[in-house]
Amino acid sequence: MTVPRKQKISHKASQFTESVIREMTRVALKYDAVNLAQGFPDFPCPPELKRAACQAVEEDINQYAITWGDKAFREAIAEKVRWYLGLHVDPEQEITVTCGSTEAMAAAILATVNPGEEVIVFEPYYENYGPDAILAGATPRYVPLHPPEWTFDETQLRQAFSDRTKAIIINTPHNPTGKVFTREELSFIAELCQQWDVLALTDEIYEHILYDQTQHVALATLPGMGERTITINGLSKTYSVTGWRIGYILANSHLTAAIRKVHDFLTVGAPAPLQRAGVAAMQLPANYYEELAKLYHQKRARILQILDAVGIPYFLPKGAYYVFADISAFGYKNDVEFTEFLIKEIGVAVVPGSSFFSNADKGKNFIRFCFSKKLETLAKAQERLLKLQAILQTTR
Numbered sequence: 306m307t308v309p310r311k312q313k314i315s316h317k318a319s320q321f322t323e324s325v326i327r328e329m330t331r332v333a334l335k336y337d338a339v340n341l342a343q344g345f346p347d348f349p350c351p352p353e354l355k356r357a358a359c360q361a362v363e364e365d366i367n368q369y370a371i372t373w374g375d376k377a378f379r380e381a382i383a384e385k386v387r388w389y390l391g392l393h394v395d396p397e398q399e400i401t402v403t404c405g406s407t408e409a410m411a412a413a414i415l416a417t418v419n420p421g422e423e424v425i426v427f428e429p430y431y432e433n434y435g436p437d438a439i440l441a442g443a444t445p446r447y448v449p450l451h452p453p454e455w456t457f458d459e460t461q462l463r464q465a466f467s468d469r470t471k472a473i474i475i476n477t478p479h480n481p482t483g484k485v486f487t488r489e490e491l492s493f494i495a496e497l498c499q500q501w502d503v504l505a506l507t508d509e510i511y512e513h514i515l516y517d518q519t520q521h522v523a524l525a526t527l528p529g530m531g532e533r534t535i536t537i538n539g540l541s542k543t544y545s546v547t548g549w550r551i552g553y554i555l556a557n558s559h560l561t562a563a564i565r566k567v568h569d570f571l572t573v574g575a576p577a578p579l580q581r582a583g584v585a586a587m588q589l590p591a592n593y594y595e596e597l598a599k600l601y602h603q604k605r606a607r608i609l610q611i612l613d614a615v616g617i618p619y620f621l622p623k624g625a626y627y628v629f630a631d632i633s634a635f636g637y638k639n640d641v642e643f644t645e646f647l648i649k650e651i652g653v654a655v656v657p658g659s660s661f662f663s664n665a666d667k668g669k670n671f672i673r674f675c676f677s678k679k680l681e682t683l684a685k686a687q688e689r690l691l692k693l694q695a696i697l698q699t700t701r
């Protein structure tokens with residue numbers, strides 16, 4: 306079909322595809338598959354948040370909030386990051402509230418990166434980062450993380466930095482591998498950022514979902530990094546409210562001023578009553594986070610038990626709520642074909658590994674399971690996944 310000239314889509318929009326992760330949820334619904342694809346909990350959020358949200362609506366907090374965020378919410382964020390991360394931020398000048406950390410990353414990149422500049426992204430990566438860089442007219446420069454520990458090679462990382470580099474994106478705990486960057490790794494990155502005068506954009510949305518005594522280190526707390534780190538976070542994962550679309554950005558006042566302008570013209574602001582409920586989230590006591598970590602520990606144990614029973618090898622996640630698994634033993638052509646089979650014939654939706662790589666071939670042996678699900682949901686998935694054992698027996 307010839308497309309009339311004015312109907313042609315932009316060069317930028319034609320450089321990326323729809324999100325595979327979100328598409329998998331639609332396919333899962335179509336085939337009534339258990340959805341272990343998209344990263345959202347299927348269990349309720351804390352009652353304190355629900356009550357605060359209802360109360361805010363009842364109290365008529367229903368008009369635009371201040372574009373860069375409700376004052377009470379920004380103050381509550383500043384207090385929470387002070388005690389949890391050891392970060393001291395000025396809620397008046399160094400915080401921007403956004404529509405999820407998705408908008409946060411897009412706004413931060415659009416506010417700081419110019420066309421022609423490069424943004425370093427570790428690969429595999431959460432699929433939004435590539436399109437975010439492209440929307441800013443920048444070039445993503447991918448640096449591989451190597452299995453089984455998903456470490457980077459220091460020489461490869463050093464070689465990726467140049468005069469063209471404007472920023473590096475670090476996602477810790479990491480989606481899809483569950484890697485948690487160590488203090489040593491972050492210090493190495495910090496040194497390169499300072500040497501090349503590069504900004505660090507850190508996506509720390511899984512900061513509280515950690516296993517086996519692993520510690521989360523905020524890059525902004527390392528020496529020399531407070532001024533050049535843009536810390537991105539949100540309510541979605543820690544408080545099980547992915548549909549609320551509330552995120553936030555911490556950055557120095559100069560960067561924040563630019564980010565706030567971009568944010569204003571992108572969305573005006575995040576939902577006002579839900580920002581008010583965000584105050585209740587930020588004020589939850591420390592034991593909320595301990596219980597959350599315990600809950601996820603139990604869920605991780607359950608999904609690993611399922612994968613062990615079926616015989617699917619995987620990389621042990623140290624953080625976040627995904628398991629990246631190796632499907633090479635099943636003898637399928639690639640991850641997309643295997644995922645289709647899994648959804649349509651077995652009844653379980655996952656995300657094909659290739660959606661986390663710039664080159665589909667690199668991801669063809671992987672799939673990602675999300676385990677932020679009720680134990681009943683995981684049990685249902687187990688029942689279905691056990692059918693895979695028969696295939697493994699014939700291919701071995």
Ligand SMILES: Cc1ncc(COP(=O)(O)O)c(C=O)c1O
Binds near residue numbers: 406431540541547552
């Ligand atoms: C690493 C990472 N960043 C950001 C997001 C999106 O977060 P939000 O709901 O705050 O936009 C996700 C969602 O899966 C994610 O895995």
